[in-house]
Amino acid sequence: MSTEPETTEEAGPGTPDTSRNAKQGEAAGEQGRAPAGGAAEGSVESEPGGTAEAAGAGETQAIDANPDADGTAGGDGPHNGASERPEGTGPGGAAETAAGAESQVGDGTESGGTGSPEEPGAGEEAQGGDGGTGTGETGSGDGANSAAAVSEAEAELLAQRAERERIERRKAERKGPIDSGTKLSGRAADLLAAVRAVESGEKPAATVFAEPEPAPLRPATEPVRRPQPAPAQVAPRGPAPEAVEAVRRVLTEGGAPDALAPQIAAVLGEGADTALREDPWLLLRVGGVRPEQADGFARALLGAACGPDDERRGRAVTVWLLEQAAVAGHTALELPALTEALGRQGVPDPDAAVQGALAEGEALVFQDALEEPGAPAPEDAEEEQERPVRVLVGLERYALAEESLADGLARLVNSPSEEAGQAWEAAAAGLSGGAAELARAVAGHGLVLHTGAEAARAEPASLLGAARAAGLRAFAACHTPDGRRRVAAQLGADLAERAVGTVAGLLSGAEGPGRDADGALELDLLIVLDAPQLDVESAAMLVESLRDGARLVLSGDPGVLWSAGPGRVFADLLASRVCPQAASRVPDPGPLGELVSGIGIGELNQVSAPGKEVVIVPVRDAGEAVHRTVQLVADSVPRAIGVPADQTVVITPGHGGAAGTRALNSALKERLNPGPGRFGGFDPGDRIAYSPAPGRTVPGVVVNADADGLHLSCAGVPVVVPRERVEGSVRHGWAVTAHQAVGARWPAAVVVLPGDAAQALSRPWVYTAFGRAERHLSVVHGVEQALPRAVAEIPPKPRTTRLQTLLRPQAT
Structure with missing residues (x-):
């Protein structure tokens, strides 16, 4: 037609x-x-x-x-x-x-x-x-x-x-005779002819009706990925303007800063203004607000009805304390510690406040049996009941994530698949040294821990390449884009593009393999590098995404700072002894490797640095520390070491103080990229630290700004941050904290230790900060003997978690 x-x-x-x-x-x-x-x-x-x-x-x-x-x-x-x-x-x-x-x-x-x-x-x-x-x-x-x-x-x-x-x-x-088949054509006519041939004896039925042998299948070639311009990632926008305006009116009535309105509307959701008016202590749900500030806001709204014994205040302060504990890395608090903290906040009846939070479902309570060192296991149920227990209280989201993580890890430990046995043998056969030991451990176990410093990353990278070559579906996820870059340098561009990504990209689906009908990642092996940076929620999501029989390798340096989020997943797994552990014997080379290795065992050694790999710059006060830092970044390091300013990072213990990130970034911007800051304090060319989620920081550069928001380039990916989110998620990034720097490395690092930073120092902090330098490390030193004392005597701050207790049955 x-x-x-x-x-x-x-x-x-x-x-x-x-x-x-x-x-x-x-x-x-x-x-x-x-x-x-x-x-x-x-x-x-x-x-x-x-x-x-x-x-x-x-x-x-x-x-x-x-x-x-x-x-x-x-x-x-x-x-x-x-x-x-x-x-x-x-x-x-x-x-x-x-x-x-x-x-x-x-x-x-x-x-x-x-x-x-x-x-x-x-x-x-x-x-x-x-x-x-x-x-x-x-x-x-x-x-x-x-x-x-x-x-x-x-x-x-x-x-x-x-x-x-x-x-x-x-x-x-x-009425006449019918000549069957006279009007057939195509496949029907061929079939009729075949039937008649069989009936007449011309051909045997087996030859006529036998199915033709299928053509041999050719292995599917993986399509060539052509470089495409990456679409700009747009940060999620805040709540509706109407909701923000309604909350702003309530804040103004109570004398609170109206700048908190977008955060409150986002945290409390629909009807945030009504909820805030009925319970003014919900103001504590916003980060940075303290109980005394929420009390003043409540007095302005409630008048004489406001009092310290108000049950709403007791519940709100309980939840606030648990949130503060999560920021410090705890997934739960022991009940005595929680009630003591409530008493310090002026709650008349701490036990009633905790019970109120539990009754409203805002917190959960747990009883974990205490394990005494060297004590034999109980033989009957009566003895089990008599064992001492500790009572813990935690927020629901972290408690459930930790339990889900423990269940998922137990599933991996107890269900190693033997389907790809020959492939695992082939992968291990092509390796040697520590990589071969790691491959043999992975072949027989669903969960394997691998420890080592920067040079040890070559072993899981070799395992990844061998597994892919053996036909196994393998993928490696790093904590930061820079970590991905370093692994990619050991694999080659083609393999790295298909087999290496970040944890955040893997969980979001932007990177890595697809998922099957059940939502599981289509992987036989997942290698997670920078494993100490895994918090309980991210780790739980990763483990839940793996199918039964898949292998999980957690690799990292146990000496660095733990995750910014709650939990200490990698350390708990090392302590629980529920799976094989492969320790790398490959040391980091050069004077920097020698210095950092000594710090890891509690020794601050003097190392020979003929190429000025390590330089100590003593200072008397914070003002001099800022001045010498700017001089090092802008002049000395580029001239003497050959590392430009945009490849040098400044690391300091905190954001505040006379030599914190705010003061240092202000001085560095004035010297390296002066401007009026017409885009919310930023100018094109400013180095920034962008936090798309709490506990995760990505370095980048400001491109421009328009009605859509602030345009950034983060690890080569364009990002648009709406203007209402710029203040809370974007900072200048010439100077960062050690937690923000962990998982990445730079050609040169300047570590600033002003006199007021002595209380913040610990062995993991120094180990992490000094280990961010690849070629050159300058230490702006103003803490005198506090530095060697921190390295020798101050261990990481303890964290209260339940993962090791939950994994205890697997270790027996």
């Missing part, structure tokens, strides 16, 4: 005159269509040697090159698909009339010419003036109708006679 659009053509030489009586056209019509109610299934009947049986109609002739009104051909040659037409329709799709003449198919020269239905001029039909289908074909080039002289009554009689004769022929055909 033609695909040309419907057109209307004017009558011309050789074109039927459709304005004349349409019923005359019906009587002397085209022979190419069956009338309504004709042949079964809409098929067109064929009569050998038949002619048009319309009295008075001249011999039909094909009309040359005259397309019909809808661009379709009216005639059909033999086997032209006429049997596929719907009943009651002609070849052009028009409805047939009962007066239509019977089709004459014959040799294809009558009633539509010799062309196929797809060709213009192969037998066209004209549309009658009354909307019916005109069937008369002209007998001469000037369009004169050979049946024009036939009266209307005679034309009707002729049509009825043709219909009666057609009916009689159909009855006669039904």
Whole structure:
């Protein structure tokens, strides 16, 4: 059928005159269509040697090159698909009339010419003036109708006679013998021929009906990924402006800063203004607000009804203390510690406050049996009940995440798959040294821990490459984009693009393999580097995403700072002894590697640095520390070491203080990229630290700003931060804290230790900060003996977690 659009053509030489009586056209019509109610299934009947049986109609002739009104051909040659037409329709799709003449198919020269239905001029039909289908074909080039002289009554009689004769022929055909298969074609005809060949004995059934052997499958080649411009990531916008404005009115009424309105509306959700008015202590749900500030806000709203014994205050302060504990890394607090902290916050009845929080479902309580060193396991249930327990209280989100993580790890430990045994053997056979030991451990266990410093990252990278080469689905996830870059440098660009990503990208689906119908990652092996930075929620999501039988390798340096979020997953797993542990014996090279390795065991050694790999810059006060830091970054390091300022990081213990990140970034911006800060304090070219989520920091550079927000480039990926989120998630990034720097390395690092930072120092902090330098480390030293004392005596701050207790049954 033609695909040309419907057109209307004017009558011309050789074109039927459709304005004349349409019923005359019906009587002397085209022979190419069956009338309504004709042949079964809409098929067109064929009569050998038949002619048009319309009295008075001249011999039909094909009309040359005259397309019909809808661009379709009216005639059909033999086997032209006429049997596929719907009943009651002609070849052009028009409805047939009962007066239509019977089709004459014959040799294809009558009633539509010799062309196929797809060709213009192969037998066209004209549309009658009354909307019916005109069937008369002209007998001469000037369009004169050979049946024009036939009266209307005679034309009707002729049509009825043709219909009666057609009916009689159909009855006669039904009474006669049926030659089966004469009208079959294609696959049906082939099948009938095969059946008859078997019946006649020409061919055995086994050879005729045997299924053909499938063609050999070729291994699917992985499509080549062409570089595409990465779309800008847009940070999620805050709540609706109406909700923010409603909260702002409540804050103003209570004397609180209205700048908190977007955060409160986001935390409390729909109806935040009403909830805040009914319970003013919900203000504590916003980060940075302290109980005394919430008390003042409550007094302004409630007046005399506000008091320290208000149960709403007790619940809110309980939740606030648990939130503060999570910020410090705890997943729960022991009940005595919690009630003592409530008493310090002026809660008259701490036990009642805790019970109120538990009753409202804002916290959960746990009883964990205490494990005494060297004590034998209890032999009966009565002795089990008598064992001492500790009572813990925690927020629901962290408590459930920790329990889910423990269940998932137990599932991996107890269900190692043996399906790919040969592939694992092949992967281990191609490796040597520590990488081979790691591969053998992974081959037989679902969970393996791997420890080592920066140089040890080569071992899990080698395992990744060998596993992929053996046909296993393997992927490596790092904590930061810089960690991904360092692993990619050991693998090659092609493999790294397909097999290396970040933990955040893997969990979001932006990186890594797809998921199966059950939501599990389609992986046989997942390697997580920088494992000490895994908090309980991220670790739980990763483990839940692995199918039964998959292998998980957690690799990292146990000496660095723990995760910014709650939990100490890697340390708890090392202490629980529930799975094999592979310790790398590859040391970090050079003076920097020697210095950091000594710090890891509690020794601050003097190292030989002939290439100025380590430089100590003593200072007397914080002001001098800031001045010398700017001088090092802008002048000394680029000139003496050859590392430009944009490849040097400054690390300091905290954000506040005279030499904290705020003061240092202000001084560094003034020297390296001065400007008015017209985009919320930022200018194009500013180095920034962007926090898309609490506990995760990505370095980047400001590109520009517009109505959509602040445009950043973070690890080569464009990011747009809405203007209402800029203040809370973007900081200047020349100077960062050690927690923000962990998981990344720079060619040069300047570690600033002002005198007021002595209380913040510990061995993990110093180990982490000094270990961020690849080629050069400058230490702006103002803490005197506090530095060696911190390295030798101050361990990491303890964290209260439940993971080791939950994993205890797996260790027995």
